[in-house]
Structure formats: C-alpha cells, structure tokens
Amino acid sequence: MKNFGKVVFILVAALSICAFVLGAFGIATHYGDIKTVIVNSVDQLGVGLDGSANLKIMLAPSEEGASLTREEMLYTKSILEKRLESYVVDEYRVNCDFDNSSFSVVLAYSETSQYSPAWIVEQLTAIGDAALYEGREADESKVIFTDENITAAKPSVEQINGGIYTLYGIDISLNSEGREAYKAAIEKLLSEKTDSETPTVTLFVDGTSTVTLQVVKEAKGRTANLQTSGLTVESAALTSIILNSGKLPTALENTSITVMKPMIGEQALTALMLAAISALAIVCFYLIFRYRLCGVASTVTMLGTIGGVLLVCTGMFAITSSGAVIPFTMTAIIAAFLVVVINLEANVRYFEAIRSRLGEISPAKAISESFKKTLGTTLGIDFALVLVSLLFLIFSRGEGVASFILSPIFASFGVEGVNFASFPYFGTMLLAGTIIGFIFSVVGTWLSLYSFSCFNFSSNKSLFGGER
Secondary structure (H helix, E strand, O other): OHHHHHHHHHHHHHHHHHHHHHHHHOEEEEEOOEEEEEEOOHHHOOOHHHHOEEEEEEEEEOOOOOOOOHHHHHHHHHHHHHHHHHHOOOOEEEEEEOOOOEEEEEEEEOOOOOOOHHHHHHHHOOOOOEEEEEOOOOOHHHEEEEHHHEEEEEEEEEEEOOOOEEEEEEEEEEOHHHHHHHHHHHHHHHHOOOOOOOOEEEEEEOOEEEEEEEOOOOOOOOEEEEEEOOOOHHHHHHHHHHHHHOOOOOOEEEEEEEEEOOOOOHHHHHHHHHHHHHHHHHHHHHHHHHHOHHHHHHHHHHHHHHHHHHHHHOOOOOOOOOOOOOOOOHHHHHHHHHHHHHHHHHHHHHHHHHHHHHOOOOHHHHHHHHHHHHHHHHHHHHHHHHHHHHHHHHHOOOOOHHHHHHHHHHHHOOOOOOOHHHOHHHHHHHHHHHHHHHHHHHHHHHHHHHHHOOOHHHHOHHHHOOOO
C-alpha cells in the first residue's frame, strides 16, 4: 500500500499537467491541408462583447402598428437565441422592449467574421413557416405535416457508391401525429407509383421549395429523412437550424444596424489576464517558500484546476446549452480567477492546520487529521458557491421569471435596467470551476501530500512547512 502511495503524486501531477496542456493548446489532426479540431485551444476562444466590436440589430414586427403580447415576445426571443446559438461563436444578447414590441440583438462581431450583418439579419427574420407537401407544389390540400409537427431537425449525410457520391439531407423528428401522417402519405404515394412516374414530396420553408425528393421506399422509424442531390451541406444545416428554432409568431424586419466599439477592448482583457497570471505566479512562489512540499502540491494541482476551467471554456464539456465555447468576457475571467483564489485559500487553511499539528504528531498524521478538520469548511464554501452559480444561471434567462420578479425590487432602490443576460458566463464558470477546483485543488492536493508521506523523507517536518 505504501509503494502504491508513492506513485499517487505522479498520477495526480500527470493528470493536472495533461488537463492544463489540453485546455491551453487543444488537440487537432492534420490530413494534408485539412485541419480537424478535436479540442479547441485557448487562441481559438473569442473575447465576447467585452473585447470585440458589437453589432447591434434592432428588430420589430414588419406589419405597421402590430404589437406582441409578453408571451409572444418571450417566445420570439427564445427563437432568436436558438438561431444565434447556432450561428454565433462569441457572446450575444437578445433584449425585449415590451412597450414597443421590438428586439435588440447585440452580438460580438468583427470584419473577419464569416457571417455578414445582412446574412445574420436574413436568418434572424426568417419566419420558419414549414410544411411537407405531396408533389412539387405547395398545394394546401396535399399537406403531409407542418412545422407544428416538427420536434427537431438535423443535417444528415450519406455516402453512396463507395463514397463517389454524397447525398446531404435533413432528418426531421416528428411528433406522433406527424409520424402517422407522414407514414400514411408515403404508403399512399407508393401505391400510386407507376413505371413512368415516381411520386415526390417537397419541403417548403417560408414559401420556398427547399427539398424535393422521389418516394421510393416506405417510411420507417421516428424521423422523416429527406435526402436529395439538390441539397448542399450549407443549405441542409441552415434549413435544420430554422426548423429547430421554431416558427416566429409574426414577421420581423430590421429597423437599424449599428456597429459599436468594444465595451472594454481586447488589449484591456489581455492586460487583465497577464495581471492575473502574474499574481498567481507570485502566490505560488510564496506557497512553495512557506509551505515547501505543500506549496509544490498546491501549485501542481492548481494547473489541473486551470486546465479544467479552460476545457470548459473551449467546449470540451458541453455545459453550455449548445456545447459551444465560452468567450473570454470580463465576467468569465473574474469567475475563473475567483475560483482559483478560493481554492488557494482552502489550501492555505489546510496547510496552516498541518503546520499547527507538526509539533505534536508526525507529518503523515498531521496531513490526514488536518484534511478531515478543514474539509467541512471547504465543502460549506463550495456548496455556497454552487448555489450562487445556479442563481446566476437562473437569473441569466433575460426577461424571464427571475427578471420579472427581481426588476421591481431593484427599481425600488433606484436601480433601473439591470441586464440579467450578462450573468450566464459568470454562473457557468463559477459552477464548473467550483466542481473542478474541488477535485483538483482540494482532493488532488490531499492525495499528493498523502503520497509524499509515504516516502522516507516524510519524517522531516520542515519539508511540510514545519520549523527547520
């Protein structure tokens, strides 16, 4: 058992360093000129609304004088957010003006973005009115299913003839009513098939023929698989996004587009990061100087905590709803730094408890007893952080229930216009960082010190912060 304990620190250190390297540099494969990213690296993260230029798009009902109810506004907002999650990598916000039935969409934008402002507006204002018809025309008497029957959609791809040809399509998941209607329609069309004519079905989205395919086999499973040579990978993906997000309750039009300067600036965020890294480096040197091996263990496991947080940022762990990366916004940086500092404080409390016991008992016993003594306090603090992070995530639902309840409270103190949509990255980073920090910085540090206590030099109390 003692021999196994000696390798525990090596395992903890290897895991911590691997997490840090993986989070910082990512993983990618190269096949000729084609680069496939498996895990994003830090340099692929955006800087969000804080560090980049902001594109502000104002949307309103296209019908003059039209007004939306609060429920319709919130439903429209959720649709816009679903579409933005699919198009925009960096941060975005959608705010509702309930008095004027309008929407303000703000997203991080740069001139090198793959999406133009006009294209983004076009996608956001697409109504999403979809229906599958028998034949090639939008004949209302031949509707098979509509957008109301669609529960999900995703692009599909199939290699045929040994990969010579590629068919792109859309897999549409349907509710029970839609599945029955689709199955019945396909059976009917197949029964009408002749040698000279093959029946077809056509998917129309916002009045435009999107997919037309021949019906050659029975409908099976829970999805309608619409594959045709007329689709490209881009059109299949865009159509799937529109179908997934849902149908807008009313047509929207763009009333203005404004490019705004960064709230803080990328250079300021970089300076903040460098300052945080420098401060952590100084703290680590101090911990090693004062607590010796305890400081070494804390420094190594802190790399694991930082690496785990970076992996959350780069989207390796799908904590965000879309599994996307988390940009380096001011709130995300503060949350990550806060987590690291709190875990360092927990370690200092642990190390001081060890030092106070070294005069009476052996380092091995001091390590074990001090961990049990300080664990309760650490768990209490972490539990509070988890609750706070969950509250931030709840409040980040913009003009939802939390905002509806809390806005009058803030207003009673003279605080107007609180933007709850700025909370999600802070809450996500705080929640993930607290859990990861407990695993690496708390448990990992204890395991490392336990490993050190298995070596012969562990009888030297000065190596664990005791008096020389």
